[in-house]
Amino acid sequence: MRLLLVEDDDHVATALSAVLARHGFEVGMAHSGQEALQELLHSELAPFDVVLLDLGLPDQDGFEVCGRIRKLTGTPVIMVTARSDVRSRIHGLNLGADDYVVKPYDTGELLARVHAVARRTAAAEPEPAAGPGGAGPAAAGERxxxxxxxxxxxxxxxxxxxxxxxxxxxxxxxxxxxxxxxxxxxxxxxxxxxxxxxxxxxxxxxxxxxxxxxxxxxxxxxxxxxxxxxxxxxxxxxxxxxxxxxxx
Incomplete structure (x- = not known):
């Protein structure tokens, strides 16, 4: 699974990247909102499966970055931030974030949320049409x-x-x-x-x-x-x- 980690704190980014790599993720790094958008724009041949987006970025607010990501791609976005108030959570989800994780977090929970978002996205992809004599998606119930x-x-x-x-x-x-x-x-x-x-x-x-x-x-x-x-x-x-x- 390819994951784009958007985090401006080098210490946090290095530590989390190492943990993600140990769990089998291929991690791309971005330290600013503009860098994250460029990474997503140039990832057509090897698209990212999930974006972990910090909100406190040096060049632009993470909420703005999320909105711009949503205009570029449907890649799932998990906001990872110290902003724990309900208003920020609602705003992030309204902008199109798929999940919202508050720092400090348990690494195991973060990994579980990444996998859960990836599974949900895969399940939402259109199913292929049935071949001759096969049962189509409707066989599993109305979609x-x-x-x-x-x-x-x-x-x-x-x-x-x-x-x-x-x-x-x-x-x-x-x-x-x-x-x-x-x-x-x-x-x-x-x-x-x-x-x-x-x-x-x-x-x-x-x-x-x-x-x-x-x-x-x-x-x-x-x-x-x-x-x-x-x-x-x-x-x-x-x-x-x-x-x-x-x-x-």
């Missing part, structure tokens, strides 16, 4: 990108599974990949409570341990973007459910 998948309408919210678009009252709302997947899961069975562990398993393809905060941040971001705070209800001690607003 969200199936052109025949029906619209999902919950009150003023409309989800288009094929195009992965969401609108509220006819106005399109921009969601990240995980925000859409989370909303689609809850909207599949309005009124039904989804356990936190179930959501993490189905949306993040990971375990609950160490991922619960990520779920809470995504829920908060969804409520804010949709402008319907009461649409997603927290069921204390259990999980979340989608509550359709009353008609009229």
């Amino acid at each position: 969200a990108d199936d052109p025949a998948a029906p619209l999902v309408v919950v009150g003023p919210v409309t989800l288009e599974p094929h195009s992965r678009r969401v609108s509220v009252g006819g106005a399109e709302v921009q969601l990240t990949r995980k925000e859409f997947d989370l909303l689609a899961l809850l909207a599949a069975r309005p009124g039904v409570v989804f356990r936190r562990e179930q959501i993490i398993s189905e949306v993040w393809r990971s375990s609950w341990e160490g991922t619960g905060r990520t779920l809470e941040v995504h829920i908060a971001s969804l409520r804010s973007k949709l402008g319907l705070p009461a649409l997603i209800e927290t069921v204390r001690g259990v999980g979340y459910r989608l509550v359709p607003p009353p008609a009229g």
Whole structure:
């Protein structure tokens, strides 16, 4: 797996690069936002699988770099930073980051998150069409990108599974990949409570341990973007459910 490490602190970068190399990663290094963008631009023949992005870079803020990366490539981005406030987490995820890790972190957890993000990205890639006589992707159940998948309408919210678009009252709302997947899961069975562990398993393809905060941040971001705070209800001690607003 090729990984681009964007970190301006030489001591941190050298130590982390050595750990990653011991675990089988091929590590590319960048010490600034511009250097990271150049590395990604020139990696067509050997693209990176994951970007580890520090936010405190010398030439530009890491949030800005993440936004520019998203315009260049769909390579997963994990923000690694000392900024632990919820507002920064939400902002990072809204910009397209796939995960957010706060320093200081456990190296084992960071490695697990890198592998989890890589697995999720691989699972989201379109499956090849079946050959003659073979079973196509639909054999494993209806996919969200199936052109025949029906619209999902919950009150003023409309989800288009094929195009992965969401609108509220006819106005399109921009969601990240995980925000859409989370909303689609809850909207599949309005009124039904989804356990936190179930959501993490189905949306993040990971375990609950160490991922619960990520779920809470995504829920908060969804409520804010949709402008319907009461649409997603927290069921204390259990999980979340989608509550359709009353008609009229």
